[in-house]
Amino acid sequence: EADRILDDISHRRYNPLTGSWILVSPHRTKRPWQGAQENPSPPILPAHDPECYLCPGNPRVTGDVMPNYTNTSIFINDFSAVRESQPLYKPPRPRNTDTLELLQAQGVKGRCYVITFSPKHNATLADLSHEALLSIIATWTSLYTSHLPSSHAYFAPAPPDLGVVPPRDQYDYLQIFENKGAAMGCSNPHPHGQAWCTSGLPGEVSTELQHLTAYKKTHDGRGLLADYVHLELQKKERIVFHNSTWVALCPWWAVWPFETMLIPRREIPSLPALTREERDGLAEALSQITKRYDNLFQCSFPYSMGIHQAPLSGEAEEIAHLHLHFYPPLLRSASVRKFLVGYELMAEPQRDITPEQAAERLRNLDGTTVYRGVL
């Protein structure tokens, strides 16, 4: 490959989804490490922990009791970052309107959900069966469709046993994500994710939509991610796994050492647009990527995962292309992570191995066997 020169020189790469650049220093992994070591999460946890507020039948902080759920369960976060009702914010009238833009704020309303992925305290996505993964995808989908305007073609109320009370207001975006592992700020090992819906589009989401929109305009209506997946399937060097409907790859512009994206081959805007075959393909891709991650350093691999899809408003439905990002912090072993700190925060994100090197390692790992036998 002509561009394998990038394995040896420092260079910048462009992220066309966000319009930003990252610095790649492939030669830098050789430096000695004397800094912080992560504590890999304890390998042996009970299947049910009486102290865990997410295990079935246990009480939460509020006194509410977790139902005896069999697959997934949803409740509103007891300490939500956004709330459904609060006073309106009216910006103060400053004496000098000329500097008004320096102190801008706007009220944000919304709701934060917690979604448990399994009743088993010691499971992770990598441990779950195909059916269990399909039921998580169904739960995410159902949460999304129940927050669409009732006039939307995909609108459907969540099934009553899921416990989703319809929202008071129409919100603009539903950000589904998972923080896994203490290294990624997760405060409870019980397998769970979150979903925050808000008024207004979050910054990262609107930046991506702007770039998708601009690309579509200048490329005869073709989608940026559709073109990108097509190109990567030809090049092969950044592909980790693919099936007939989904592709898992280390993007050209990855910031985190083993960052990946899961992208459906078909340009679809959101979860409810997935066909049966595509849901199977996503469940398989989730299983493959999380098993490979665990097998990389023989540990329960920490990450933040997030789903990007069309806003709830219906806006940009012709533009959005559903995809998942995995941002995992580990760099060299179960205990040595990459820190995105000084230079990265002040100047530009920097990575130490190329995405091609990361993809090659992940591609060569076992994607069907889980590294430990907890279940």
Added chain:
Amino acid sequence: EADRILDDISHRRYNPLTGSWILVSPHRTKRPWQGAQENPSPPILPAHDPECYLCPGNPRVTGDVMPNYTNTSIFINDFSAVRESQPLYKPPRPRNTDTLELLQAQGVKGRCYVITFSPKHNATLADLSHEALLSIIATWTSLYTSHLPSSHAYFAPAPPDLGVVPPRDQYDYLQIFENKGAAMGCSNPHPHGQAWCTSGLPGEVSTELQHLTAYKKTHDGRGLLADYVHLELQKKERIVFHNSTWVALCPWWAVWPFETMLIPRREIPSLPALTREERDGLAEALSQITKRYDNLFQCSFPYSMGIHQAPLSGEAEEIAHLHLHFYPPLLRSASVRKFLVGYELMAEPQRDITPEQAAERLRNLDGTTVYRGVL
């Protein structure tokens, strides 16, 4: 204050320096914390550690020996993220030029320095005397001026005893920063910072310069940060400390819980433009802010600090306004940090206390006494 309603409602705030928004959830600090605890750095370290590669007289990985320096010392990082000479990158000629923009890269050359702040292994900026801080400022300044084009009015070669070999090429930016504490990826407690110079402007720097430029155009040539400092000195609620030349404040748009900026009152582009009085003012502000940080949770407070100033090329000298950012991760105690993870990475940065609350706490702390008596 009319806008103290923002202490109670979730809202977004605008960062006019970068054009991005952040989500503020003032009510959210009440949630229980069951996640990772930081290990506050060991309070007792020796003044000289024979194993430390930054202590005077000790060998480094390369076999080079650290000089017997008395204030600061500079050397080229043994594991630099960028290098001075490497093959040129020529993008491959793709069959389909229409998708060329999806795999963009450019070579980056440069040089990474390590700058020790004191020969004492167990000192931090908070422990150093006014004179010692002035000598760090002099070292940063000298590093900057020695990297300017020789035709530049501020150009001056670094004094020979500082050990700065003139760079091979003319670089575009010099990013000076410090990662302090294991929580911020610092691999050695010996007080030190770094400075990376690169070809091309780093993303964060060019974003700030774009916003400063646009503001200047639409505000009769006034500077965004000059106006901002002026406004904050009137409002007072986000000020932590000020003297006749510098202001330390929690910016309206702070992301990290106790994030601060140090801004000179006068709109000056870079370190060499500081007057004697302004250098004294900066030394005092550095001492004040780091002492307050340590006194907040009675620990050696971790942070990433960075200096933003005019590019080396001379470009944007009429636009740049020198300033320092401090990004400290601790939220509630020496052991509980804020994680900028799932929602923050996928959607929008989120904070749990308002900048006004953070500023009030920092303002009420002692800024002249160091919390521990190591020196």
